[in-house]
Amino acid sequence: MPTKAQRGEIVLKRIFIFFIICIAFFSTETQIFAEQNVWTSETNLTNKIDRVSLVTVNGKIYSIGGHDPNKFYDTIDVYDPETKTWTQKGKLPTARGTVSAAVYDGKIYITGGEPINDKLDIYDPMTNEWKKGKSLPKVVAGYASQFVNGKLLVIGGFNMYNNASADVYEYDPSTDSWTTKASLSTPRRYITSALVNGKIYAIGGYDESKGLLSSIEEYDPKSNIWTTKSPMSTKRMGLTAAVLNNEIYVIGGNTATATLSGPATAEVEKYNPKTDTWSTVTSMPTARGLLSAVSLNNAIYVAGGSNSSNYYSVFEKYAPGDDGTSPSQPGDPGTSQPDNPVGDRAILVVTMTTGLEKEFDLSMKEVNDFISWYENKQAGSGSASYAINKHDNNKGPFSSRKDYMLFDRILTFDVSEYSK
Known part of the structure; x- marks a missing residue:
């Protein structure tokens, strides 16, 4: 069993080690943030x-x-x-x-x-x-x-x-x-x-x-x-x-x-x-x-x-770095998991070349992901189809349902945002 003096020495060593770890952590953290938002x-x-x-x-x-x-x-x-x-x-x-x-x-x-x-x-x-x-x-x-x-x-x-x-x-x-x-x-x-x-x-x-x-x-x-x-x-x-x-x-x-x-x-x-x-x-x-x-x-x-x-x-x-203004910041609208969305949402209405309209109630993250896919495909990159999670729409005995949108079948789309 350590003596009182030995226990004090152990405590001081642990404090010193903790202090070194903190310095290393904050030095690394500073370096990480220094590398962000840079040209x-x-x-x-x-x-x-x-x-x-x-x-x-x-x-x-x-x-x-x-x-x-x-x-x-x-x-x-x-x-x-x-x-x-x-x-x-x-x-x-x-x-x-x-x-x-x-x-x-x-x-x-x-x-x-x-x-x-x-x-x-x-x-x-x-x-x-x-x-x-x-x-x-x-x-x-x-x-x-x-x-x-x-x-x-x-x-x-x-x-x-x-x-x-x-x-x-x-x-x-x-x-x-x-x-x-x-x-x-x-x-x-x-x-x-x-x-x-x-x-x-x-x-x-x-x-x-x-x-x-x-x-x-x-x-x-x-x-x-x-x-x-x-x-x-x-x-x-x-x-x-x-x-x-x-x-x-x-x-x-x-x-x-x-x-x-x-x-x-x-x-x-x-x-x-x-x-x-x-x-x-x-x-x-x-x-x-x-x-x-x-x-x-x-x-x-x-x-x-x-x-x-x-x-x-x-x-x-x-x-771009994490300066707190990005729409994907934790706690901001649209950052929750798609199956448990909170905060701002939107109705996405996709009009097909056949005239058929498809409506989806989605989180803003899902809507932004769809728009990013569409704009990338429009610019010549990305897959020809995109899967939109139907969530509670058209319920049935399924674990999940997805609607696969084909880029060349989309005429236009409309986004109507709302707060839940």
């Missing part, structure tokens, strides 16, 4: 360019076209995030920049661009082949584009230099035809856009009468209506955007002049469409405008750009 450098682009466009297809990143002080580029390079290497994939039919490429059914749609034109070129990365679509109603460059519900929207831009446009056109790949849609409330060129929960957000840009813009407009394809939302804190054009966890990260841009020759910013802001609020995010290492971004594997990749007379080949990656 890292990836393998540079093959050229120092701005006005490039990024898209993702089947887990790879495609860099399309671009511009430097001497020329426009016709190159298409593909980046493999696993090997961190760029490979030249093909060439554009004509050299161009200031395009906003978009992906549907695994194919890349490239409209307009500089030199200003009205072309629609469709690229199949699997076959490395091109085909022409019907030309745009007008020549356009410096615009934004998004696929939603199987239709391509081309938004704003300019039809001639120093003349911002409010025009919005919709292209239907099934009929190879263009339709004029509701105009933006504010003409804007050198803008960016994002797609969240079936709605398109047109962000920033420049208008001859209003100058640099911080405003943002939301487009509902079902109603064909644009609605003005809360503005950014910084007015800018030549900016870019990417979506993570249903939030829009708005990155970089030119902040001082309409001629694109002024200074650029490294600023990053995050927009939450659900709350219509903005928050500040860690700035990029390299300030630049006329750049492009894309999200892949829960990270954002940002390529190229320019700042005054400096052109960049930098390719930087942002990995």
Whole structure:
């Protein structure tokens, strides 16, 4: 049996060991959090360019076209995030920049661009082949584009230099035809856009009468209506955007002049469409405008750009950390297990191409998972079908029932949120 002195020595040793463990734990914890919310450098682009466009297809990143002080580029390079290497994939039919490429059914749609034109070129990365679509109603460059519900929207831009446009056109790949849609409330060129929960957000840009813009407009394809939302804190054009966890990260841009020759910013802001609020995010290492971004594997990749007379080949990656604002935080709505949901919920109504409507009462996590699958598949990656848990719907002598949705059978879907 230890003596009183020995017992005291044992206690002191245990306290010392506990103290060392605590130091190690907090040191590790500090290191973990230090590694979050950080920008890292990836393998540079093959050229120092701005006005490039990024898209993702089947887990790879495609860099399309671009511009430097001497020329426009016709190159298409593909980046493999696993090997961190760029490979030249093909060439554009004509050299161009200031395009906003978009992906549907695994194919890349490239409209307009500089030199200003009205072309629609469709690229199949699997076959490395091109085909022409019907030309745009007008020549356009410096615009934004998004696929939603199987239709391509081309938004704003300019039809001639120093003349911002409010025009919005919709292209239907099934009929190879263009339709004029509701105009933006504010003409804007050198803008960016994002797609969240079936709605398109047109962000920033420049208008001859209003100058640099911080405003943002939301487009509902079902109603064909644009609605003005809360503005950014910084007015800018030549900016870019990417979506993570249903939030829009708005990155970089030119902040001082309409001629694109002024200074650029490294600023990053995050927009939450659900709350219509903005928050500040860690700035990029390299300030630049006329750049492009894309999200892949829960990270954002940002390529190229320019700042005054400096052109960049930098390719930087942002990995968001746990800053307490993510919608997947414990205790937030939609984070419970699907079979025992609490908090905010939604009615998901999926309209099939046959006209049949399917209705599901789901947690917001389930709804967001479905939307993520749909948008990834729309961008050319992911499985052709998605299983939705019916829970208590259509009860029977089953342990569970699932409705398998086929992507090419979905016409549109609607989300109506409510609190339980």
